[in-house]
Amino acid sequence: MNDALRGLERQLIHPGTKGLALQQPLRQNEIAALGLNVLDGRLSYPVAVLRQSTLDHNIAWMREFVERADALLAPHGKTTMSPQLFQAQLDAGAWAITLATVPQLRVAHRFGVKRVLLANQPVAMADIESLAALLREEADFHAWVLVDSSAGAARLNQVMQQMAPQRRLPVLVELGAQGGRSGVRGADAALELAREIHAASHLSLAGIEGYEGLWVGADRADDLRRVEDLLAQMVELTRRCDAQGLFDGEEILLSAGGSAYFDFVARAFAGLGDTSRPLRRVLRSGCYLTSDHGFYHGLQQEMRTRHDASFRHGLQPALEVWAMVQSRPEPGLALLTLGKRDASYDIDLPRPLSWHRPGETAPRPMRDTRIVKMNDQHAYLELPPEHPLRVGDLVATGISHPCTTFDKWPLMLLTDDHYRVTGAINTFF
Amino acid sequence: MNDALRGLERQLIHPGTKGLALQQPLRQNEIAALGLNVLDGRLSYPVAVLRQSTLDHNIAWMREFVERADALLAPHGKTTMSPQLFQAQLDAGAWAITLATVPQLRVAHRFGVKRVLLANQPVAMADIESLAALLREEADFHAWVLVDSSAGAARLNQVMQQMAPQRRLPVLVELGAQGGRSGVRGADAALELAREIHAASHLSLAGIEGYEGLWVGADRADDLRRVEDLLAQMVELTRRCDAQGLFDGEEILLSAGGSAYFDFVARAFAGLGDTSRPLRRVLRSGCYLTSDHGFYHGLQQEMRTRHDASFRHGLQPALEVWAMVQSRPEPGLALLTLGKRDASYDIDLPRPLSWHRPGETAPRPMRDTRIVKMNDQHAYLELPPEHPLRVGDLVATGISHPCTTFDKWPLMLLTDDHYRVTGAINTFF
Numbered sequence: 001m002n003d004a005l006r007g008l009e010r011q012l013i014h015p016g017t018k019g020l021a022l023q024q025p026l027r028q029n030e031i032a033a034l035g036l037n038v039l040d041g042r043l044s045y046p047v048a049v050l051r052q053s054t055l056d057h058n059i060a061w062m063r064e065f066v067e068r069a070d071a072l073l074a075p076h077g078k079t080t081m082s083p084q085l086f087q088a089q090l091d092a093g094a095w096a097i098t099l100a101t102v103p104q105l106r107v108a109h110r111f112g113v114k115r116v117l118l119a120n121q122p123v124a125m126a127d128i129e130s131l132a133a134l135l136r137e138e139a140d141f142h143a144w145v146l147v148d149s150s151a152g153a154a155r156l157n158q159v160m161q162q163m164a165p166q167r168r169l170p171v172l173v174e175l176g177a178q179g180g181r182s183g184v185r186g187a188d189a190a191l192e193l194a195r196e197i198h199a200a201s202h203l204s205l206a207g208i209e210g211y212e213g214l215w216v217g218a219d220r221a222d223d224l225r226r227v228e229d230l231l232a233q234m235v236e237l238t239r240r241c242d243a244q245g246l247f248d249g250e251e252i253l254l255s256a257g258g259s260a261y262f263d264f265v266a267r268a269f270a271g272l273g274d275t276s277r278p279l280r281r282v283l284r285s286g287c288y289l290t291s292d293h294g295f296y297h298g299l300q301q302e303m304r305t306r307h308d309a310s311f312r313h314g315l316q317p318a319l320e321v322w323a324m325v326q327s328r329p330e331p332g333l334a335l336l337t338l339g340k341r342d343a344s345y346d347i348d349l350p351r352p353l354s355w356h357r358p359g360e361t362a363p364r365p366m367r368d369t370r371i372v373k374m375n376d377q378h379a380y381l382e383l384p385p386e387h388p389l390r391v392g393d394l395v396a397t398g399i400s401h402p403c404t405t406f407d408k409w410p411l412m413l414l415t416d417d418h419y420r421v422t423g424a425i426n427t428f429f
Numbered sequence: 430m431n432d433a434l435r436g437l438e439r440q441l442i443h444p445g446t447k448g449l450a451l452q453q454p455l456r457q458n459e460i461a462a463l464g465l466n467v468l469d470g471r472l473s474y475p476v477a478v479l480r481q482s483t484l485d486h487n488i489a490w491m492r493e494f495v496e497r498a499d500a501l502l503a504p505h506g507k508t509t510m511s512p513q514l515f516q517a518q519l520d521a522g523a524w525a526i527t528l529a530t531v532p533q534l535r536v537a538h539r540f541g542v543k544r545v546l547l548a549n550q551p552v553a554m555a556d557i558e559s560l561a562a563l564l565r566e567e568a569d570f571h572a573w574v575l576v577d578s579s580a581g582a583a584r585l586n587q588v589m590q591q592m593a594p595q596r597r598l599p600v601l602v603e604l605g606a607q608g609g610r611s612g613v614r615g616a617d618a619a620l621e622l623a624r625e626i627h628a629a630s631h632l633s634l635a636g637i638e639g640y641e642g643l644w645v646g647a648d649r650a651d652d653l654r655r656v657e658d659l660l661a662q663m664v665e666l667t668r669r670c671d672a673q674g675l676f677d678g679e680e681i682l683l684s685a686g687g688s689a690y691f692d693f694v695a696r697a698f699a700g701l702g703d704t705s706r707p708l709r710r711v712l713r714s715g716c717y718l719t720s721d722h723g724f725y726h727g728l729q730q731e732m733r734t735r736h737d738a739s740f741r742h743g744l745q746p747a748l749e750v751w752a753m754v755q756s757r758p759e760p761g762l763a764l765l766t767l768g769k770r771d772a773s774y775d776i777d778l779p780r781p782l783s784w785h786r787p788g789e790t791a792p793r794p795m796r797d798t799r800i801v802k803m804n805d806q807h808a809y810l811e812l813p814p815e816h817p818l819r820v821g822d823l824v825a826t827g828i829s830h831p832c833t834t835f836d837k838w839p840l841m842l843l844t845d846d847h848y849r850v851t852g853a854i855n856t857f858f
Contacts (some may be wrong), residue, residue, distance in 0.1 A: 016535035016857060021555030023562045044532055044556050078770075078805060100806040101766070103473055106445035120806070123755050123766065123821055126450030127473050133452045148756050151820040181807060182756035182764045214804075326552050327577050327611035335611045337530070337552070340775055341507075341836055341858060375643075376507060376832050377529040377549070378610060391580040392552055403805050407770055407837070408858070428445060429770060429837070 002112040005083055008426050017411055018342075019047035031413070031424050038322055038419040041358030041394060045324035046342040048409045050425065053417055054318035055085075055289065059092045061315060062288045069266035069281065074098045074117045074255070076286025080406045083111030084425040085289065096144075098284045102127035107428045109134060109141065117255065118145040119209070119284060121152040121174065121182065128156060132163035144253065146209055148174040148184050153197055160202035170206035171197050172253060175237055177230050180214055187237050194237075194246045204248035207280075208241065210234045212265060213258020216299065227261050231268035242275050250277060257283035260299045263306060287402050290318040294348045294400020317398055319405060321350060323379065325393045331385035336395055339377035343397065344404035349374060350397035352381065357393050366395065431541040434512055437855050446840055447771070448476035460842070460853050467751055467848040470787030470823060474753035475771040477838045479854070482846055483747035484514075484718065488521045490744060491717045498695035498710065503527045503546045503684070505715025509835045512540030513854040514718065525573075527713045531556035536857045538563060538570065546684065547574040548638070548713060550581040550603065550611065557588040565593035573682065575638055577603040577613050582626055589631035599635035600626050601682060604666055606659050609643055616666050623670045633677035636709075637670065639663045641694060642687020645728065656690050660697035671704050679706060686712035689728045692735060716831050719747040723777045723829020746827055748834060750779060752808065754822045760814035765824055768806040772826065773833035778803060779826035781810065786822050795824065 009029040015022040020031070021044035036042060038049055066073045072095035077086055086097050086108060096115035099105045102124070105116050122128050122145060134141050147153045153171070160169050173194050176183020184190040197205045210230050215223040238254050241247060252275050257265040262283050269281040287296045297317060304311045323338035343350045349371045354363035369383040383389060399405045406412070407429045414423040438458040444451040449460070450473035465471060467478055495502045501524035506515055515526050515537060525544035528534045531553070534545050551557050551574055563570050576582045582600070589598050602623050605612020613619040626634045641659050644652040667683050670676060681704050686694040691712050698710040716725045726746060733740045752767035772779045778800045783792035798812040812818060828834045835841070836858045843852045
């Protein structure tokens with residue numbers, strides 16, 4: 001553990017921190033000693049909790065996956081923006097941490113991450129300068145960035161020349177697809193851009209990148225075709241760049257892989273034969289770490305149907321948000337202390353998993369209930385009129401989309417399998 | 430300014446703080462001296478900015494509104510969760526700050542707020558204990574809370590008896606409506622609950638509360654009927670409780686008022702005739718402070734049509750989020766550095782207002798463009814193929830729903846009317 005991470009452990013947590021009903025400030029490393037248990041009803045609710053054993057399972061599962069795929073993992077840090085989770089991923093062999101923006105990259109750097117993949121083209125001059133300053137001052141800090149336009153490449157080259165002329169910034173060309181997000185449209189344009197980068201005085205062409213995770217629509221067959229198309233084009237582009245001697249580094253990076261199709265990515269990348277120098281296949285999944293009870297769970301189930309028994313014990317949901325029943329004003333309605341400030345709502349609303357009355361033995365499954373609406377600070381739970389749920393009972397919910405739940409919790413509690421609070425992690429959004 | 434607020438001014442802002450492309454830590458009160466201007470393109474984008482003069486205007490406008498309505502303002506702090514903005518509201522005569530949860534209440538207390546209205550029934554025992562501890566230890570700290578069930582009242586009474594027996598907790602009965610959110614259904618049940626509170630050893634019945642802001646659907650005539658119904662029932666309930674001698678304090682509080690119908694609230698509350706003790710009409714609007722360019726702007730326009738010329742110079746949008754063009758990969762598509770981590774998306778997606786090329790004189794209006802989708806860190810801007818917008822240009826966007834934009838910015842920049850950065854405020858979510 002480095003000094004910055006140790007600093008988090010020692011920092012004061014103030015009353016007002018969600019989930020902990022503190023009366024006095026407390027050092028973060030004193031949380032475990034409070035002897036809290038989510039089921040006791042002695043916390044402030046909502047509270048977001050991460051099950052440590054499930055995190056460990058998912059980390060180990062993904063480590064094994066990338067090893068079998070002869071790939072490297074640069075997990076997308078934007079999902080959690082948590083230095084402690086970055087460290088856990090690095091400790092488990094992650095090659096780098098992926099980030100989406102330069103401010104996120106600076107957070108990772110602040111907490112000791114030495115190798116980052118910026119999975120976007122940085123455009124703000126001040127952002128590029130902030131990155132160049134790190135490269136100038138710290139020889140052991142390494143960053144790779146994406147480029148998808150000549151204008152983008154020119155901005156990077158200009159700042160590097162001015163601020164860090166002793167280093168070349170390694171760049172991956174982002175290949176996009178018509179109707180997609182960023183990324184150069186078409187292999188010929190991408191090849192042209194690769195040539196520009198190769199020729200730029202302060203950039204080096206390090207590899208090829210794409211993001212296949214966008215295609216998750218209603219027509220799954222069409223989605224998969226688009227995914228496979230993009231991956232095939234990336235492989236072909238890598239081959240052509242290599243044949244033309246455009247790669248500048250000692251290795252070639254080939255990177256893709258959200259959390260929906262990393263199995264396809266691994267297979268497609270394995271199809272690239274010999275290259276002039278060692279090939280590094282870099283997967284960037286972020287949501288594998290916690291998975292969820294909604295969108296990513298569904299994608300995982302699909303992935304399992306595509307594979308053999310080795311996928312059976314796949315990724316498991318590690319994140320739950322527990323709320324308390326605040327009112328039951330009508331027989332078929334309960335209001336939970338859970339709102340848009342606490343759980344993701346961009347893909348699905350939270351899903352009730354179980355309920356628990358503090359003092360009783362164990363949570364009971366939550367059947368025939370549904371969260372139908374959320375306000376900023378409330379969830380509307382529809383339930384059968386005869387359901388025994390009452391004011392003060394707890395409801396565990398599963399979320400759909402970790403990224404938009406992590407960003408609502410500056411501090412998240414860790415628990416063991418019995419919901420005993422064993423510690424906390426921080427997020428920096 | 431109290432010590433806690435001064436502490437914020439002196440705190441270190443670290444590289445990685447969104448909007449500021451810092452290379453080194455900086456004290457917050459040094460931000461103004463950096464001489465930044467949003468239009469220069471020298472920030473990190475996205476950046477959320479609050480225009481100081483518009484905040485001042487809105488604060489003054491609302492102050493005048495509540496004075497004319499013979500009402501008090503307890504602005505809902507959950508909107509911004511910003512201690513500096515709480516203080517500005519209090520300095521402008523706000524009677525209290527409203528909060529939604531006990532953690533939020535503790536944040537307000539930590540930064541010097543002495544009078545809070547908790548516009549919910551607190552249910553977690555640890556939360557109630559946290560509140561009772563403040564009431565026990567600080568004679569000059571005052572809190573009012575809502576109750577909508579006997580179970581809720583019993584929990585409060587029990588904790589107050591154990592922890593702060595020297596004070597009675599002032600309670601407002603929350604009146605709800607069938608199909609609504611929390612709140613007792615029906616005047617008779619509410620009156621019965623008022624009797625229980627009046628009889629409780631450690632609670633006092635301080636008033637009646639309701640929330641009319643829920644009804645903002647497609648059928649505006651129906652919405653307004655429901656709003657007027659609820660308000661009329663609240664007035665009648667207040668009359669009945671008073672006639673039965675149930676109010677315990679020296680005054681009677683009557684509170685409602687989100688940001689959609691506070692004009693109706695003021696009018697309905699004015700209709701309550703003589704009461705046995707002074708009546709305090711408390712409005713709780715939160716979004717008036719910044720308004721917006723979407724949902725609340727529309728509601729404000731409606732409000733203006735209902736009134737005379739005095740509403741002409743109504744509330745103005747004070748909050749903008751500026752993004753940079755990261756890619757323009759297809760003629761009709763630009764990708765902006767703006768995502769679900771940066772701007773609200775629960776009611777509408779951000780609306781492009783203007784665009785600007787750093788170095789040119791002034792922003793130009795943004796016509797015929799639309800943000801059609803956001804990912805976590807990107808916005809998809811559809812625009813005419815011939816539009817000159819290019820990589821590195823800036824786009825100003827207006828948001829729809831301040832509450833879900835503030836919660837994405839731990840630090841927001843203040844600007845003058847020329848977009849010069851004059852300081853910053855903090856939020857605590």
